[in-house]
Amino acid sequence: MTTPTTDVLVVGAGPVGLLTALGLARSGLDVTVLEREPTIGDSPRAMTYLWFVLDGLAELGVLPDVEAEGLRSLDGLTLRVHRTGEVVEWGRVSLEDVTGRPYNNIHLGQDRLGRIALRHLEAQPGASMHWNTRVTGVDQDDDGVRVTAEGPDGPEVFTARWLVGTDGAGSTVRQAVGLGFEGMTWPERFVATNVRYPFDEYGYNDANMVVDPRLGAVVAKIDDTGLWRVTYAEDLALPVESVLDRMPAFFEAFVPSPGEYVLEHHSPYRMHQRAAESFRAGRVLLAGDAAHATNPTGGLGLTCGLLDLYVLHPALAAVVRGELADDVLDRWAAERRQRFVEIASPMASEFKRLVYHSDDPDRLEADLAGPRSIAGDPEKVHAAQLGMAGLRSAPLVPVAGG
Ligand SMILES: Cc1cc2nc3c(=O)[nH]c(=O)nc-3n(C[C@H](O)[C@H](O)[C@H](O)COP(=O)(O)OP(=O)(O)OC[C@H]3O[C@@H](n4cnc5c(N)ncnc54)[C@H](O)[C@@H]3O)c2cc1C
Numbered sequence: 486m487t488t489p490t491t492d493v494l495v496v497g498a499g500p501v502g503l504l505t506a507l508g509l510a511r512s513g514l515d516v517t518v519l520e521r522e523p524t525i526g527d528s529p530r531a532m533t534y535l536w537f538v539l540d541g542l543a544e545l546g547v548l549p550d551v552e553a554e555g556l557r558s559l560d561g562l563t564l565r566v567h568r569t570g571e572v573v574e575w576g577r578v579s580l581e582d583v584t585g586r587p588y589n590n591i592h593l594g595q596d597r598l599g600r601i602a603l604r605h606l607e608a609q610p611g612a613s614m615h616w617n618t619r620v621t622g623v624d625q626d627d628d629g630v631r632v633t634a635e636g637p638d639g640p641e642v643f644t645a646r647w648l649v650g651t652d653g654a655g656s657t658v659r660q661a662v663g664l665g666f667e668g669m670t671w672p673e674r675f676v677a678t679n680v681r682y683p684f685d686e687y688g689y690n691d692a693n694m695v696v697d698p699r700l701g702a703v704v705a706k707i708d709d710t711g712l713w714r715v716t717y718a719e720d721l722a723l724p725v726e727s728v729l730d731r732m733p734a735f736f737e738a739f740v741p742s743p744g745e746y747v748l749e750h751h752s753p754y755r756m757h758q759r760a761a762e763s764f765r766a767g768r769v770l771l772a773g774d775a776a777h778a779t780n781p782t783g784g785l786g787l788t789c790g791l792l793d794l795y796v797l798h799p800a801l802a803a804v805v806r807g808e809l810a811d812d813v814l815d816r817w818a819a820e821r822r823q824r825f826v827e828i829a830s831p832m833a834s835e836f837k838r839l840v841y842h843s844d845d846p847d848r849l850e851a852d853l854a855g856p857r858s859i860a861g862d863p864e865k866v867h868a869a870q871l872g873m874a875g876l877r878s879a880p881l882v883p884v885a886g887g
Contacts, residue, residue: 489629491515491613492805494645496620496632496658498525500595501773501790502651503602507545508798510609514805517643518612519634521619525603528752529677531595531787532707532714533692536580537874538788539591541795550601555593556708560691561866564839564856566849567697573856574690578866589870592691592707595787623648623661625768646805648769649797651790654757656775662766668759668830671780673718673841676728679750680736681711687741689713694782694840696849700739701841703782712749715739716781718841721755728753756780756837758830764793764818772797777825783836785829785876792877793821799882813881820878828876 495506498520506516534542534551542548561575580589606612615636622633630648634641650658659666684693684704693704702717717735719728728751737743757778764776773790800817803809843849859865 489644489646491517491643491645492611492647493517493801494519494630494632494643494648496648496650497652497656497773497775498522498599498603498614498616499651499653499773500531500599500602500787501794502649503599503606504542504545504547504791505649505651505772505794505798506612507547507602507606507609508794509802510606510612511545512798512802512806513611514802515611516609516613517615517645518606519615519618519620519632519643521617523616525596525599527594527596527750529594529679529714529750530752531781531784532592533705533784534591534593534598534791535784535788535873536584536586536589536870537877538791538795539584539586541791544795545602545605547598547601547605550604551591551593551598554597554601555591556691556706557588558590558592558691558706559588561589561870562856563690563693564853565689565693565695566843566853567695567700571853572688573853573860575856575860575866575869576863578863578870580867580870583871590692592705594707620652620657620661623658623769625662630768646768647801649801650769650771650775651773651794652775654759654774654778656761656771658769659761659771659775662769664766664771665762666759666778667762668757668778671756671758671837672721673756674721674723674725674728675716675718675754675756675781676732676735677714677716677752677754677781678732678748679707680713680715681747681749682713682715682740682745683711684713694836695739696840696843698842698844700735701843702739703840725753754781758834760822760826760830764822765814770797770801770814770818772821776821777830779825779830779833780837781833782840783833785833789821789825789829789876792824796821796878796881799880803882809882817878817881824876824878
């Protein structure tokens with residue numbers, strides 16, 4: 486292995502990779518990001534940042550920009566049972582006593598979060614970005630990692646002391662280090678759409694789960710210009726090429742006045758519940774979708790990726806600086822995997838079952854009992870919202886003064 490030329494290579498410039506790189510660069514490390522695409526992708530994906538991920542964005546210095554560009558929301562969970570018209574609303578319960586913020590969640594497309602992260606990263610002296618650079622292989626020894634890539638001008642080699650693979654669910658890094666991706670793939674396809682439609686005129690809150698075995702969907706407000714995200718499901722056996730041909734039938738049945746909706750963007754997705762068998766292999770760490778993939782119902786995918794990186798970047802920076810032994814990274818890997826496998830993944834699977842597979846009336850009644858018992862009771866809603874923070878794990882680097 487040649488002498489490492491940078492402290493950390495980050496593979497993949499999704500939101501998790503860019504924010505990981507930002508955290509490391511802000512700690513004074515040299516960080517190189519490799520991304521196969523020419524720019525940040527803008528297909529409709531994550532857009533909800535729950536209250537307990539916002540502190541991490543604040544620590545990275547990006548929260549003011551996220552607040553300025555995003556939609557701030559106080560709305561809690563809303564379930565709308567399509568067939569009966571029942572609406573179970575948690576309502577607007579402030580968490581300001583805990584968060585210090587006059588809102589709970591922020592809605593903002595993940596591409597825009599990525600662009601904010603990139604702006605901040607580019608201002609860091611130790612950071613460098615390589616677009617159009619597709620990683621093809623990873624080797625490592627006791628001193629560092631060596632990455633081969635196809636760059637804009639042909640094959641390239643990069644070396645570093647550490648590598649963070651944030652290259653998404655199909656991660657080349659994960660495969661190159663021989664880590665399995667355990668779990669299952671769902672037999673449905675999700676179709677994420679950005680549509681213009683006056684959902685608020687029909688009583689929709691900022692974030693809604695529409696419960697129905699045929700017309701189940703997640704409907705969330707993207708901004709104040711009338712743009713909404715509607716994510717629905719269809720059979721994976723249907724041809725992906727004709728998603729757009731089938732889409733009008735869904736919207737005609739779904740929205741109260743079909744003529745009014747305007748499609749701006751759409752993207753079909755396969756969905757999985759999977760986790761890498763370990764989030765660490767020697768000097769290679771996996772975070773975000775490269776480490777774990779979930780169906781997006783409940784918005785826990787990027788949430789978990791953010792929570793991974795918030796703990797990883799200070800721990801890795803401390804290891805690189807020689808302040809901590811590298812077994813701290815084993816603790817990070819084990820804790821983050823546990824949070825995903827034992828909490829996030831089962832929770833997302835339950836949300837998916839409720840929204841899209843409510844065929845059994847008795848089961849539906851049982852599923853609705855919990856949310857109904859909380860709705861309209863501010864103390865219970867407050868407690869339920871705080872309970873979600875169990876997805877976080879504690880910092881592994883001693884906090885100054887703490
Ligand atoms: C419809 C939908 C809605 C969602 N909604 C939510 C939500 O509301 N809340 C939430 O928390 N999550 C949500 N998610 C999940 C969320 O989108 C993902 O968890 C998130 O994108 C993960 O970010 P990431 O940075 O880990 O990976 P990605 O965003 O997948 O980024 C990976 C990057 O790596 C690059 N790359 C891949 N291979 C290579 C290679 N070999 N070399 C170099 N670069 C490479 C890719 O081009 C890409 O830029 C949703 C997902 C879907 C599908």
